[in-house]
Amino acid sequence: ATPTPLSGERLEELLQVFLRVCDAVAFAHSRGVIHRDLKPSNIMVGTHGQVYVMDWGVALLREGPRPAESMRVPHVRSGADTLPEALGSLTGTPSFMAPEQARGEVTRIDERTDVYGLGGILYFLLTARAPHEAESVEASLQLAKAGRVVAPERAAPETPLPPFLCRIARRALAAAQEDRYPDVAELKRDVEAF
DSSP: OOOOOOOHHHHHHHHHHHHHHHHHHHHHHHTTEEOOOOOGGGEEEOTTSOEEEOOOTTOEEOSSSOOOGGGOOOOOOOOTTSBOGGGTTOOBOGGGOOHHHHTTOGGGOSHHHHHHHHHHHHHHHHHSSOTTOOSSHHHHHHHHHHTOOOOHHHHSTTSOOOHHHHHHHHHHTOSSGGGSOSSHHHHHHHHHHO
């Protein structure tokens, strides 16, 4: 059977959820918190349209103003696709992980690391695949370390994808941090412009 193209109405609905996720992540960034494990399974939509970003267990508190101590959440593993804490600084989900995070470069993790995760969610909305989809967690980790992502158009060739959204996803998923959106607000503006 031929896959059904993503309808305009369904895409608009998904992008509205995505924009609310951007708001939540931008708020966390304003409080010095980097999520580090953004992926579709950590997004919940309530029965009345509420959008929740879940599993802040591997979040990183950056220098500067700190959130209240009550915001600290103990680590909760979110499934077999998540690296265990035993690997030290490598926490998160390799199939959605930014290269600097996959390489364990903790001092380089910043807001653009979460921009990468948001790019991964957008990529998933477009292709129904993770950016670093592979046969094993180890293989996904190798793809993440190298920053290798198949262009959305090639990952889902049977589905006509909006070129502008594909460009947004590719920029958010750039291997080099300086080539990504500098912050969530700029990523959100481009998605709103679409």
